Amino acid sequence: MAEHDFDLFVVGAGSAGVRAARMAGGFGARVAIAEDRYLGGTCVNVGCIPKKLLVYASHFSEDFEDAGGFGWTVGKSTFAWKSLIQRKDVEIERLHRVYAELLAAAGVRTVKGRAGLADPHTVVVNDKPYQAERIVVATGSWPVVPEFPGSEHVITSNDAFFLDELPQRVLIVGGGYIAVEFAGIFAALGSATTLIYRGPLFLRGLDHDIREFLAAEMTKKNVELLFNTTIEAVEKVRGQLKAHLSDGSQREAERIFYATGRTPNVKGLRLEALGVKLDARGAVIVDEDFRSSVPSIYAIGDVINRVKLTPVALAEGMVLAETLYGGSRDPLNYADIPTCIFSQPNVGTVGLTEEQAREQCGACKVYKSTFTPLKHTLSDRNEKTLMKLIVEQDSDRVVGAHMVGPDAGEIIQGIAIALKAGATKATFDATMGIHPTMAEEFVIMREFQLEWH
Numbered sequence: 001m002a003e004h005d006f007d008l009f010v011v012g013a014g015s016a017g018v019r020a021a022r023m024a025g026g027f028g029a030r031v032a033i034a035e036d037r038y039l040g041g042t043c044v045n046v047g048c049i050p051k052k053l054l055v056y057a058s059h060f061s062e063d064f065e066d067a068g069g070f071g072w073t074v075g076k077s078t079f080a081w082k083s084l085i086q087r088k089d090v091e092i093e094r095l096h097r098v099y100a101e102l103l104a105a106a107g108v109r110t111v112k113g114r115a116g117l118a119d120p121h122t123v124v125v126n127d128k129p130y131q132a133e134r135i136v137v138a139t140g141s142w143p144v145v146p147e148f149p150g151s152e153h154v155i156t157s158n159d160a161f162f163l164d165e166l167p168q169r170v171l172i173v174g175g176g177y178i179a180v181e182f183a184g185i186f187a188a189l190g191s192a193t194t195l196i197y198r199g200p201l202f203l204r205g206l207d208h209d210i211r212e213f214l215a216a217e218m219t220k221k222n223v224e225l226l227f228n229t230t231i232e233a234v235e236k237v238r239g240q241l242k243a244h245l246s247d248g249s250q251r252e253a254e255r256i257f258y259a260t261g262r263t264p265n266v267k268g269l270r271l272e273a274l275g276v277k278l279d280a281r282g283a284v285i286v287d288e289d290f291r292s293s294v295p296s297i298y299a300i301g302d303v304i305n306r307v308k309l310t311p312v313a314l315a316e317g318m319v320l321a322e323t324l325y326g327g328s329r330d331p332l333n334y335a336d337i338p339t340c341i342f343s344q345p346n347v348g349t350v351g352l353t354e355e356q357a358r359e360q361c362g363a364c365k366v367y368k369s370t371f372t373p374l375k376h377t378l379s380d381r382n383e384k385t386l387m388k389l390i391v392e393q394d395s396d397r398v399v400g401a402h403m404v405g406p407d408a409g410e411i412i413q414g415i416a417i418a419l420k421a422g423a424t425k426a427t428f429d430a431t432m433g434i435h436p437t438m439a440e441e442f443v444i445m446r447e448f449q450l451e452w453h
C-alpha cells in the first residue's frame, strides 16, 4: 500500500495546472487535480480564448467598410452582442469537455471543489482530505480593483465576457494588455470608448516607439485616450455611472471597466500557515525547479507572478512534470519571450526594447520602417504599420523585434524563433522575403535610422 493517495496533487485546473497534471500522468505518476470554478482557468474562460473570439468579431466592422474599396457592395450590417456571447459560451463549454477528456486520458483524477492545504502532504476538498507526496499550487491570478468611492459599481475582465448588452459608452481604466485589447474590441463593436491611464503613455515596459505609434493608431479608430488621468469616484445616476476624473471633469458611461492588474490567487489555501513564503505581492516564492520554501509544495503559473502568459504557464507545467517524473531537465529559460497584444492594430514584440538595449548592450543600430499595408491602398483606410529591429553592433545579433500592424502576433512568432537561435542581421538580410507580405519588411530593412555607442 502506497504511503500517499497520490504522487502529485495539483490545485487549480488552468493552463499551468492542467499541463503539469497531464504530463505527470503521462509519465506514470498517480495524479489528482482540484478545481472549484471551471476547467481551463483564466485563458479558456475569461482570458485569451474568448478575448480572441471577441477580437475577431469586432474586426468585421472594418472588414465590411474595407470591402467597398475592392468592388463589393455590402448591405446594412447589424451586430447582436447576445448572439456572439451565446456562441462564445457554447465553444467554451466544448473546451471544458475537451479538457475533462484530456485529463481522464492521462489518468488524472479530477476533484470538483475548493481546495485548501491542511499540511505539507494533505489537500482538503469538500472536507475530504487527500494525501499526496507532492502538491502543486497552480491557482492563477485574479483581477484587482483599487479601493475608491463607488468602486463597487465597476466591472473587470471576469464580467466583461458575460455582459447582457454591449454598452453604448464604456470607460476602461488601465494601460496594460487587457485595457488596450478591450478598448479595441468595444470601439470596433460600436461602443463610445475612452481609455483612462494614470501615466503619460500606456503599455509601460514596451518599446517607446511602439507605444506612441499604437496610441496614434487607436485614436484614429475612435478610442479616446486620456493619459495622466485617474478616476477619483464613481456614482450611480439614473441608471448610468458618473465618473469624477482627476482633471476635475466628469464622464458618464454604462460600464466602467477596470483592468488594473491581477493579483496571485492564494486566498484560503493556508499557504503561509504551512510555512510557504510569499513575496510582497502575495506570489508564491519558488526556486528554479518551482519548489516553494516547503519542500513538498510547488507552484507554477500566474500564482508565482513571473510572466503572466499562458505559454509560460504551459512551459512551467511541462518543466515541472519532466523534472519530477521524466528524468532531469534544464531550468526554464525566460529569455526572449514573444508576446502579442491583440489591440487594433496588433502589437507583436520579442527581445529587448530600444530602451533596454541602450542599458544592456553596447553599440546598437535601430532599423525602423513605417508603411501603409497593401490592403489599405484600395480600402483607403488610414492605417499604418510600424516595424522595428534592434541590432547589437559587435555581434550583429538581432536583440529585439517589434511591430504594430495586422497579424503582428503571427509574424513575430516566427521572428522569435530566429532570435532564440541567435540570428544575426546578416542572417535576416540573407533570408528571402515572401512577396507581397508585410512580414518581408523584416528581411529587407537595410538602412538604420539610429545608431549609438
Ligand code: NDP
Binding pocket: 146, 173, 174, 175, 176, 177, 178, 179, 181, 197, 198, 199, 203, 204, 230, 259, 260, 261, 262, 307, 308, 309, 339, 340, 341, 342
Ligand atoms: P497589467 O499589469 O499588464 O497592467 C495593469 C495596468 O493598470 C497598468 O497600466 C498599470 O499602470 C495600471 N494600474 C495598476 N494599478 C492601478 C491603479 N491603482 N490605478 C490606475 N491604474 C492602475 O495588467 P492587465 O490587467 O492588463 O493584465 C494582466 C496580465 O495578463 C498581464 O501582465 C499580461 O501578462 C496578461 N495578459 C496577456 C495578454 C496577451 O498575451 N495578449 C492579454 C491580457 C492579459 P502602470 O503601468 O502605471 O503601473
